[in-house]
Amino acid sequence: xxxxxxxxxxxxxxxxxxxxxxxxxxxxxxxxxxxxxxxxxxxxxxxxxxxxxxxxxxxxxxxxxxxxxxxxxxxxxxxxxxxxxxxxxxxxxxxxxxxxxxxxxxxxxxxxxxxxxxxxxxxxxxxxxxxxxxxxxxxxxxxxxxxxxxxxxxxxxxxxxxxxxxxxxxxxxxxxxxxxxxxxxxxxxxxxxxxxxxxxxxxxxxxxxxxxxxxxxxxxxxxxxxxxxxxxxxxxxxxxxxxxxxxxxxxxxxxxxxxxxxxxxxxxxxxxxxxxxxxxxxxxxxxxxxxxxxxxxxxxxxxxxxxxxxxxxxxxxxxxxxxxxxxxxxxxxxxxxxxxxxxxxxxxxxxxxxxxxxxxxxxxxxxxxxxxxxxxxxxxxxxxxxxxxxxxxxxxxxxxxxxxxxxxxxxxxxxxxxxxxxxxxxxxxxxxxxxxxxxxxxxxx
Ligand SMILES: O=C(O)C1=C[C@@H](OP(=O)(O)O)[C@@H](O)[C@H](O)C1
Ligand SMILES: C=C(OP(=O)(O)O)C(=O)O
Numbered sequence: 031x032x033x034x035x036x037x038x039x040x041x042x043x044x045x046x047x048x049x050x051x052x053x054x055x056x057x058x059x060x061x062x063x064x065x066x067x068x069x070x071x072x073x074x075x076x077x078x079x080x081x082x083x084x085x086x087x088x089x090x091x092x093x094x095x096x097x098x099x100x101x102x103x104x105x106x107x108x109x110x111x112x113x114x115x116x117x118x119x120x121x122x123x124x125x126x127x128x129x130x131x132x133x134x135x136x137x138x139x140x141x142x143x144x145x146x147x148x149x150x151x152x153x154x155x156x157x158x159x160x161x162x163x164x165x166x167x168x169x170x171x172x173x174x175x176x177x178x179x180x181x182x183x184x185x186x187x188x189x190x191x192x193x194x195x196x197x198x199x200x201x202x203x204x205x206x207x208x209x210x211x212x213x214x215x216x217x218x219x220x221x222x223x224x225x226x227x228x229x230x231x232x233x234x235x236x237x238x239x240x241x242x243x244x245x246x247x248x249x250x251x252x253x254x255x256x257x258x259x260x261x262x263x264x265x266x267x268x269x270x271x272x273x274x275x276x277x278x279x280x281x282x283x284x285x286x287x288x289x290x291x292x293x294x295x296x297x298x299x300x301x302x303x304x305x306x307x308x309x310x311x312x313x314x315x316x317x318x319x320x321x322x323x324x325x326x327x328x329x330x331x332x333x334x335x336x337x338x339x340x341x342x343x344x345x346x347x348x349x350x351x352x353x354x355x356x357x358x359x360x361x362x363x364x365x366x367x368x369x370x371x372x373x374x375x376x377x378x379x380x381x382x383x384x385x386x387x388x389x390x391x392x393x394x395x396x397x398x399x400x401x402x403x404x405x406x407x408x409x410x411x412x413x414x415x416x417x418x419x420x421x422x423x424x425x426x427x428x429x430x431x432x433x434x435x436x437x438x439x440x441x442x443x444x445x446x447x448x449x450x451x452x453x454x455x456x457x458x459x460x461x462x463x464x465x466x467x468x469x470x471x472x473x474x475x
Contacts (some may be wrong), residue, residue: 039436041450042442042473043447043475045443048283048286050296051299052283056273058279061089064076064110064238064271067238067239069118069267070266077110077460078274080106080107080108084457084458085129085133088126091126095122096125098110098113106273113215115217115218118148124149125151129150129152129156129431130156131385132207133310138211141188142171142194143191143219143319144216148190150247154429157183159183159385159436161184165178165186167199171267175188180214194219194262198226199223199226200228205355205381209227215438219263222262223259228252228254230305232306232354234331236258241269242266242268242269244261244266245264262347271330274333275333278359279460279463281358284297284338286439286472287314287470289366291340292470293306296306297338304355309359313403320336335433342417343367348375349377350409353378353381357382360411368400368440369414369417369443373414379411387428389430389433390409393436396423396436399425402421421441423443427455429455431458434452444474
């Protein structure tokens with residue numbers, strides 16, 4: 031992304047009651063998958079509601095470089111003409127995934143099942159993130175790392191397998207990115223590729239693979255896990271994909287409306303896949319007034335409308351098994367916890383350390399510089415809620431969109447303004463965050 035050399039700070043101030051109706055942009059996870067499966071399918075895939083954030087745009091560019099035809103046909107409307115399973119062309123230049131772990135890791139899986147060699151790269155944040163977790167299973171399937179930076183990090187050159195082997199793989203951590211990479215590579219292997227996860231992670235890849243014509247069976251595994259078996263070498267056929275609004279983006283106006291007294295907002299068409307709704311469960315346990323209506327399930331993923339009203343929140347304990355269903359939402363939950371009465375304990379957050387930034391440390395710093403008492407104990411985050419937040423701090427974004435948005439939400443309700451050093455990365459996942467929050471009444475300047 032070119033914006034890493036220009037920073038744009040912003041300040042959020044205590045705002046009057048938020049009101050209005052908004053639809054946040056399309057879901058990021060589904061948008062990446064629609065482009066990648068469209069590129070692996072035969073025929074045309076028509077996507078509506080695609081997230082036009084930089085992360086997804088970078089995935090679209092990579093699919094083009096691998097031989098797919100990717101075109102924008104209208105606002106949030108895109109078509110992809112795919113090359114078929116294992117049909118990727120050799121890219122001429124390194125594939126640049128910018129800030130996006132999802133785009134990069136899912137594309138690695140897809141490339142691992144094609145007889146080509148591709149170099150994967152990204153910005154300084156993505157270059158610092160672990161890739162061994164992805165290439166380990168892909169090497170078991172026959173792909174080979176030709177070159178990588180220290181510790182298996184980007185830039186990394188991967189040679190796809192000529193004859194990929196189907197494997198059974200137990201993911202070492204709950205991660206939809208690892209699971210998806212193995213399944214996408216498994217598309218070109220003969221026989222059944224199986225992924226076993228001890229805790230279920232988001233299942234958009236599984237649902238969309240079936241929508242594109244693959245045969246896949248999901249069974250329960252233990253108390254919270256799943257076993258997913260994909261039959262290899264299907265003919266994927268281009269399909270129509272309707273992308274619902276992203277619950278991870280909806281989280282920001284949702285928490286803002288709970289925190290700013292007297293607020294009353296509506297968020298429409300928010301995806302409600304149960305593997306993504308941990309934040310809503312938690313905010314309701316804290317006493318948040320969140321009403322769901324107009325639930326629909328006609329486009330492959332469920333969605334609903336939410337009315338959110340200003341609420342007095344109380345501290346809660348969030349169990350570790352809930353983490354996969356709200357992994358990207360802990361930053362903004364920590365903000366809600368800071369405004370609650372009482373202590374909130376969020377358990378089992380080790381995966382937060384390997385996101386766009388070390389989100390465990392960054393969240394603690396964000397709260398501390400704004401006068402909130404917070405502690406990290408092992409993998410747990412403990413926030414002492416005092417019913418209000420002093421604010422007045424400058425928050426370091428660390429190339430992480432969710433830190434920037436969380437800090438700005440905090441500033442809308444804190445006693446004194448909260449400033450972030452750089453808002454540029456918000457464009458990776460929620461390009462119209464600032465104008466949308468302003469339309470709802472948020473004071474951002
Ligand atoms: O598969 C996906 O679309 C994603 C999976 C999660 O990452 P992990 O698989 O690393 O947990 C999440 O944090 C990311 O924003 C999107
Ligand atoms: C972790 C995230 O994304 P990614 O892994 O795709 O960079 C996120 O959007 O919060």
